[in-house]
Amino acid sequence: MAELVSPVTPNPIQWQEEYIYCLVCLAAAAALVVLLSTFNGRLEPSWGDNIQLGTVLIAIMSVYRLALKAIVEACVGQGAWIWVSGFRKGKTEAKLEDFKMFDEASRGLYGALVLLWRMKASHFACVGSLITILILGFETFSSQMVTYTEVPIVFAGKASLDTHPAPAPPxxxxxxxxASNGFGEKSLMLSTKAAVYNGIIASDIVPNIPVSCETANCGWPVFPSLAVCGACTESLFNTSCDSQKGCSYTMPSGTSVYDQAGVPSEHHFTVAPSNGSSTFPNENFKAVISLFDIMSSAKTPRDNTIQAYQCGLWFCLRSYNVTVTNGVVNRSVVAEWSKSDFVPRSSAHYDEYVFSDIPPRMNAKQHARYSIPSDSLRTLREFMDKLMLGNALQVTDSVIYDTDWIQAMDTATKDLSSLSGWVSRLALSLTNDIQLTGIVRSNRNSDYGGTAYIMAPRVEVNWYWVAYPVTLMVFAFLEPFTPFLRTVQKDSLISAVPTPAPSCIPLRDTMLFCHVSKTIHTQVGDGMDVPEGLNYRVGRTEIELVRKDNGEWIFTEPRYH
Known part of the structure; x- marks a missing residue:
């Protein structure tokens, strides 16, 4: 019978490997915190062609996880050693199959769960099992420590580009x-004619003129440009009726519509150029492109609806804010100005209308001159006046239009309350053409050169996720001291307690150097020839680990029950 010897006081200095693992953990944690603190809120760094911040973080976390797992494995192994050697008098607890449970608990999820269930959280090795479970979530949670937000940064440009990688918009x-036809007559260029036709007929106009942005993300300062503004205002009209002929409705400018007596249903629509009135346009609308009246009479058996509007188009000055985001152009009007003065011809210019008293919010550069030559304005107005003249008449189901343009206007303004939308589309179509075909005086476009951006990832650290691995490290560091506290407790163990097992040898290999009593060995029989036979024969055998006089350790059945 083996005899027990005096207890051996445990010496923490024996755990040199664990200290090395702890130092590796601390170094990895320090590197992690320093790295994240350095680049938090900054652009993602890149070292070389293929090494990114994410690659470095993965490497650090891999070293961190492996070192932490090594500490936990050693601690769970020590727990198994103490669980068997810490046999209490009069109470049988340890069994041979417990070695398997501790070994699996140090290496996998299932074993860790089994240990927690068997020990009911009463053994210090349960902390190691819990850490083993939580370590499995490192890959998931470490990916949440850092997120990346795409932010624009200034594009430096290429040698082939101008000073501004984003030239000023049109x-x-x-x-x-x-252009002149050679006989002293002038006519609009084809692009402007097309813009007028398109504005009258089209139901939708592209609002954004294409801009040059090589990187798909650009911004420009607010810039002014000639444009066309338009508006409609409701007008008064006089009514004159005759029992034989019907009723006539006349605006102050002379534009009129009528409804015939004895006709139960009809629609009369008319458009005519005018010189405006005392209320429209106001005095700031000097560079007028077109003024015209629109009237309609919709007669039904029940009532007769008359609508009369004065409409106008004029040159104005608009300031725009243009940006390009992910290749999408965003264009908005910042301010608008219509006041202009007629300036007679001089040696420097033709007769022209010059915009004056331009407010600072328009961001017009000092000494910039925005003007429209009078012959350009006159030619455009003459062309518009020819189109803004005609009638449409509908009696029963038959509709007669004087021109295609009248048909387009009648169709677009069936409900004259939507007239402003149609006028805005016409003004936008003309604006696009004027900005594309207009002239910018030399060296003035560079004043409104833009900045090109590229999208780059910015590092955003979620520090609450960093607390996850750090907390596990703290618990893992505290766990190795628990065996030493357990081994020095008074009256908690039998008279001899073994020194904690040397951690340099894995738990399953350490058991190879322990003997087994003949009684237990005899119970094995042919159990090694049968699957799970060894566990079936002796796995549930209660054991006690004792040390003989010669220093050998032996598993034997407990002496106290």
Whole structure:
């Protein structure tokens, strides 16, 4: 019978490997915190062609996880050693199959769960099992420590580009898109005619003029440009009726519509150029492109609806804010100005209308001159007046239109309350053409050169996720001291307690150097020839680990029950 010897006081200095693992953990944790603190809120760094911040973080966390797992494995192994050697008098607890449970608990999820269930959280090795379970979530949670937000950064440009990688958008300081036929007559260029036709007929106009942005993300300062503004205002009209002929409705400018007596249902629509009235346009609308009246009479058996509007188009000055985000152009009007003065011809310029008293919010550069030559304005107005003249008449189901343009206007303005939308589309179509075909005086476009951006990832650290591995490290560091506290407790163990097992040898290999009593060995029989036979024969055998006089350790059945 083996005899027990005096207890051996445990010496923490024996755990040199664990200290090395702890130092590796501390170094990895320090590197992690320093790295994240350095680049938090900054652009993602790149070292070489393929090494990114994420790659470095993965490497650090891999070293961290492996070192932490090594500490936990050693601690769970020590727990198994103490669980068997810490046999209490009169109470049988340890069994041979417990070695398997501790070994699996140090290496996998299932074993860790079994240990927690068997020990009911009463053994210090349960902390190691819990850490083993939580370590499995490192890959998931470590990916949440850092997120990346795409932010624009200034694009430095290429050697082939101008000073500004984003040239100024199309804009116009003056407009003279007319040509002479050689007989002293002037006419609009084809692009402007097309813009007028398109504005009258089309149901939708592209609002954004294409801009040059090589990187798909650009921004420009607010810039002014010639544009076309438009509006409609409701007008008064006089009514004159005759029992034989019907009723006539006349605006102050002379534009009129009528409904015939004895006709139960009809629609009369008319458009005519005018010179405006005392209320429209106001005095700031000097560079007027077109003024015209629109009237309609919709007669039904029940009632007769008359609508009368004065409409106008004029040159104005608009300031725009243009950006490009992910290749999508965003264009908005910041301010608008219509006041202009007529300036007679001089040696420097033709008769023209010059915008004056431009407010600072328009961001017009000092000494910039925005003007429209009078011959350009006159030619455009004459062309518009020819189109804004005609009638549409509908009696029963038959509709007669004087021109295609009248048909388009009648169709677009069936409900004259939507007239402003149609006028806005016409003004936008003309604006696009004027800004594309207009003239910018030399060296003025560079004043509104933009900045090109590229999207780059910015590092955003979620520090609450960093607390996850750090907390596990703290618990893992505290766990190795628990065996030493357990081994020095008074009256908690039998008279001899073994020194904690040397951690340099794995738990399953350490058991190879322990003997087994003949009684237990005899119970094995042919159990090694049968699957799970060894566990079936002796796995549930209660054991006690004792040390003989010669220093050998032996598993034997407990002496106290």
């Amino acid at each position: 804009r116009s300081e003056t407009w003279h898109n007319i």
